[in-house]
Amino acid sequence: xxxxxxxxxxxxxxxNPKECVEWVKEGFLMKDxxxxxxxxxxxxxxxxxxxxxxxxxxxxxxxxxxGLKLVSRIEGQVPTLKSDITLYDAQTGQLLAVMxxxxxxxxxxxxxxxxxxxxxxxxxxxxxxxxxxxxxxxAVALCLIADNSDRHITIRLMRYKNQxxxxxxxxxxxxxxxxxIIDDPTTFISEADVVISCVTVATELLFPDDTLYKKGVTxxxxxxxxxxxxxxxxDKVFGDDTGxxxxxxxxSRFHEYDEIHxxxxxxxxxxxxxxxxxxxxxxxxxxxxxxxxxxxxxxxxHSSQGFDYHKQDKKIWV
Numbered sequence: 001x002x003x004x005x006x007x008x009x010x011x012x013x014x015x016n017p018k019e020c021v022e023w024v025k026e027g028f029l030m031k032d033x034x035x036x037x038x039x040x041x042x043x044x045x046x047x048x049x050x051x052x053x054x055x056x057x058x059x060x061x062x063x064x065x066x067g068l069k070l071v072s073r074i075e076g077q078v079p080t081l082k083s084d085i086t087l088y089d090a091q092t093g094q095l096l097a098v099m100x101x102x103x104x105x106x107x108x109x110x111x112x113x114x115x116x117x118x119x120x121x122x123x124x125x126x127x128x129x130x131x132x133x134x135x136x137x138x139a140v141a142l143c144l145i146a147d148n149s150d151r152h153i154t155i156r157l158m159r160y161k162n163q164x165x166x167x168x169x170x171x172x173x174x175x176x177x178x179x180x181i182i183d184d185p186t187t188f189i190s191e192a193d194v195v196i197s198c199v200t201v202a203t204e205l206l207f208p209d210d211t212l213y214k215k216g217v218t219x220x221x222x223x224x225x226x227x228x229x230x231x232x233x234x235d236k237v238f239g240d241d242t243g244x245x246x247x248x249x250x251x252s253r254f255h256e257y258d259e260i261h262x263x264x265x266x267x268x269x270x271x272x273x274x275x276x277x278x279x280x281x282x283x284x285x286x287x288x289x290x291x292x293x294x295x296x297x298x299x300x301x302h303s304s305q306g307f308d309y310h311k312q313d314k315k316i317w318v
Contacts, residue, residue: 002098003097003297010296013303017146018143018147020107023295026291028264028287029261031261033058034055034287036055050074054286055069063089065090066087070084071083079316082101085101085104086098096297102315107292108289109139110142110318113144113196117144117196118147122216126153127153127154127156129158132160135315145174145177148176159183186209194220195220199225207227210233215274215275216274218278219280227279228250234277237280238263240285242257
């Protein structure tokens, strides 16, 4: 029997964002033992695309999963950009589940950014600066707030239209976070300890003045755009997968580069002093999508709630 898991079913599982941070950490730690071929894209017409992202997870407790995430951008479909995941028992080839991938994409992306912030921020940081306040930024904030549930943090929001006010409204029920709205771009970047950018389109550098980045800053461009000037003078760059990062224009000119999972494994010390400027590029890997899918599938098997099927016909907001 194949389990169908839509957004409504995922909502019913009440997955804590802190758990999402743990899942991405687990995913990174199994990267060396997973099989993750390169993404493959086809282009039906115009700007439309369909991209396949396969991954075979390592065997664990007599279970082994294979999954395929298909991301599509098709003009006219609602939402225009969406993803679906198929999950298999790798030992038998049996199809186990078909699930909506939009929530998984958002939350694994947010969780990776929150994990990178904690991993690379300098000592004593409790303030995070965010620009680009759409759905992925909400996922980042959910994970940041949950992962810092034992302390109070401040999130500085770069104003754009009325997005900052809407963002604060979304998180008004959380008591361990304070928000500040910043109007001036120079103030925003020059006073930032950790910069998390969820800007999706950046045809130019977002902050081209290199002197504005203070010592010890950590920059996390979630959509890997707008900070290429930092590639040339930041002390260290970390990425989720070298096969993707090595295609960047200035990859050969990074001062020092390594994959983030080597830091989690203790093979690389990561930040070694509070003056280092660090970039964390995480392009998104199928390993996290399929690990999340396997966790959600297992949770669904133990859920006491009945699942009703409803076709998803609108954008998912976290």
